[in-house]
Amino acid sequence: MSGYPLDIGLATRTDPARVLEEMKRLAVEQLGTLPHNLAQGVEKTLQASAGGPSFEEQGALQLLRQHGASHVMRFRQQIASGFDEFRGPLSRTAGAELNLIDEQHLDLHLTGQRLAEMLEQRYQRPLEVMKQRLGSVSSALGTHVGPNPVAPARLVGAFISTYGDLELPAAFHGVMFRQYQLALGRVLDELYVRINATLATAGYGADVASRRTTPLPSSRPWNEQALEPPATRQPDPPLARSPGAEAAAEISMAAPVVSSRLAGELMSLRSQLHARRRQAAEIDTDAHRRAMQRRPLQSRDVLTIASVMQSEPPDTFARALAASGRLADVVRDQMLEGARRLGLGADGLRLGEQEEDAIDLVSMLFESLFRTHTLEDRARRVYGRLVLPYVKVALAGDALFVQPQHPARRLLDAVTEACEGNDAATPHDRELLERASAVSQRVVAEYNEDMAVFELAHAELEALLVQQRRRGEMQESRAAKATFGRERLAQARAMADAALDTHFAARPLTSAVAEFLSAPWRHHFVQTLLRDGDECERVQQIRALGHALVEVDALAEQARGRELADRLVALQPSIVLCLGSLGLDENAARHGVAMLVRDLATPDTERRRQAVTPLAGDEPANDDPKLWLAGGTATVPHDPGVAAVIRRLQPGEWLRMVDPQGEACSVKVAWVSPLTSRLLLVNRRGMRVLVAAPEELAAMVASGGVMLGGERTPFSEAMRQLRQRLDHAVGQH
Structure with a gap:
């Protein structure tokens, strides 16, 4: 091999001051907009709360808006100063004054300490790697190791320094901390990866390699020499590698x-x-x-x-x-x-x-x-x-x-x-x-x-994918709300049709009463169910109106004029309300009542048995109309055991599905209907693929259209398919 070395030149470490400047640029660039976004997030949270923001909270919001630009500038200065302190930590003992901290500021610091501890735990691994790499930078600078300028404690401190002097309500501070926590989580995932990759590429972290004494099994090369005992193994020919490659390889193996x-x-x-x-x-x-x-x-x-x-x-x-x-x-x-x-x-x-x-x-x-x-x-x-x-x-x-x-x-x-x-x-x-x-x-x-090349490439693509995932989540939410709305509408219509069928089955009716029950009464019934639910008093009043109109029709047939007139006068407000639900104004509604009274005034008006006619558009649109059975059904041939497994699926679990073109795709359970137990399946972009009951999905499992047990990530799913392919190939011989 010595005759054919890899074409890699021996590189030196990048100037540590330049590396710190690049880190500062990344940190200020990605963290610097947090105050602006924070104010917007706090305002949206308070607006969405019950009753909206209080008078005191409105004043606090106004204060945030007035000082927004200065908060952004102060926060960015706090982030930048962390890198200056890293180069040469300043003494805090000389001339320091001891002051009492009031209760509000004490609560603020305690809350900040809890947030910093939580973030330290969440990002423990990348922070340990960064600490070792920053140690190498300090050695190159010839200084003592300073505090990590982007450590959670430092970032929480920057937040408190920016907003701690504002006289804000204690509850308002709590909302701000929650918003800051969410904003940091969205930024730090990418920021820590990019800073670690920047340090590795610049050649810092080789000291970590020197501290490793036992290589991990996964880091051994696949060659025959790897099987030899360490005492007898011959060393490989020296291979020129850049410090960045060594650092990235070793750090990526740090506590893997x-x-x-x-x-x-x-x-x-x-x-x-x-x-x-x-x-x-x-x-x-x-x-x-x-x-x-x-x-x-x-x-x-x-x-x-x-x-x-x-x-x-x-x-x-x-x-x-x-x-x-x-x-x-x-x-x-x-x-x-x-x-x-x-x-x-x-x-x-x-x-x-x-x-x-x-x-x-x-x-x-x-x-x-x-x-x-x-x-x-x-x-x-x-x-x-x-x-x-x-x-x-x-x-x-x-x-x-x-x-x-x-x-x-x-x-x-x-x-x-x-x-x-x-x-x-x-x-x-x-x-x-x-x-x-x-x-x-x-x-x-x-x-x-x-390996830092893969880290940087992943960070570059991940920044765009984060936006796609947010759009996907919005698509999932819209699809779930739309599906739930259709289900509630279908349920309300089914209840209204059942009540209407009861009225029609009671006795023959005049066309006027039948038309009123079929259109304005049924429409008003459905709208009230959707708005108030089936247990409310208004729904019971609408049911009572339907029964009363059937009885009124019977009174008209029997020529019981005085009783008929009294009942119609009593029912007139409810009848006008039903007609108004169709969008008729009061004059038009009263005209409709008059037409109904005119037809009932003649005892020998023709009466006949009526049938419920489904409203146009009752059936929701679906990609496959055969797979739209509300609440599931036992009429579809299926395996009850598989259906039981599907019922236990939770949102976020993945399946495999074969689309109408015969191509397999990954689908996620985005939502399970509380009304019908149907599952909403979406693709990786949050677009609806199918809505089906557990029994229907069990039937699709039997036909090969759906495969249970899909992996969450594409790599893991591909490896699972690879194993199945090898099992099949080896088993055939």
Whole structure:
């Protein structure tokens, strides 16, 4: 391998002062708008509260508005000064005055302390990594380690320094803290990732590597030397790596969350891959014998070849993704072609078992992503660019497959989220596709064993995906409200129709009474049910009016004029109210009453049995009218056990569904109806896919249209499909 080193030059650390300035820029840029957003959030919260803001709270809001610009400036200065203190912590003892703190300010500081402790716990891992990296920066500056300028305690302190002098109600301070907590959560997720990545790329954090004595199992390379005891193992040839690469690799391994379940599944997958190769060798023994006579390429040679070919156009891999099962063969062919181009002699070479594993796993992973997610053709070039970088990640170790928070794993999830179902129909969808393409090009251009590249690419794409998720949540909410509204309307109409059917079944009626009950009375009944519920007194009065009109019709038929007149006079206000619900003014409503009285005045008016006619538009629109059965139904053939499992699903759980075009897609349970127990299923963009009862979904499970047990992230779901594919392939032989 020594004859073919990777083309990476030895780099030095970036000037620490420049690194701190870049960190300051990021922090001020992302945190500096919080005061402005905070004031808006507080105002919306108080406006949405019962009764709206009190007089005292309105005054506090006015005070926030008046000093909004100064609050933004003061807060930004507080953030910036944290970096100055880090360079040289100022002494706080000389000349310090001890003052008593009033009760309000004491409560403010105690609340801030609780918020800081909660944020410290939430962001414990990235803060520990940042602390170690900032220690390296301090060493480079030749100063003592100062306080982390973006630590939660520092950010809470900046908040208190900005707003602590305002005379605000105690409850108002509580609302402000809650809004500040929400705003920080939205910013810190991205900010901490970007600051850690900036430090790693600049070369700070190598001291963490020196403190590590025992490498994690997931960080060992897949080669034969990794199996040798440490005492007898020969060191690898020195490989030039930038400090940023070392820092990113080591820090990304700092206290990594390695899933024992995923590690066990990976061992099983590799065993199945080996079994499949043995089966293929038994079928074609001559080809296997010739292949085994060739010299295996060393891991470092394979990495070099992949690095050289990484920047080439992705068309070959993009075309292979269109044909299931072809990608791994294409990658092998390209690697051997690369070996020939580098002068290694492809005719006498073969790939080792570990390299075969890495290529097979990555290829099947990418193919599974296309099989299990609705990825458009235009996304193939994005994924085609990423094939070789991910092969390199897999060659470096098994961390990609056993660490749920591995940067490359998170990036692939983000790219899939951006591309799934994205037909570029809207400007935002086009922007997402362009950003996904840009980050894939960034990985190709910059990745050379430095995991920070994946972190930065993920942070860049994640910033846009956050907006998409918020839009998706709004779409889910609108879809749930619309569905619930239709259900309530259908329920109210069903109750009104049942009551109307009771009246029609009682006796033959004149057309005037039948028309009144069918239109204004039924409409008024439905509107009152929707507005007040079925237990309210007004609904009972409307029911009573319906019964009374049937009795009035009977009095008219019997020519009992005086009783008829008395009843109609008593019923007139209720009748006018029903007619008014149709939008008639008082004169028109009284005219309608007169027409009703005129028809009832003649005893021999024709009377006949009436039938309830459904109103036009009673049936809600649905993509599949066969799947709209309110409340579920036992008439659909289904497995009761599967239906019981579906009833236990909660919002946020994922399923797999085959759309009408036969393509599988991920769907999420967004809402479960409290009226009918139907489930609202949406895609990753929050758009409604289906609304169906548990029994209907159980029938779809039996027909293969729905698969239970979908994974939450695209990477995990693709790995699950990969396992099933290997189970099937190995089990067939």
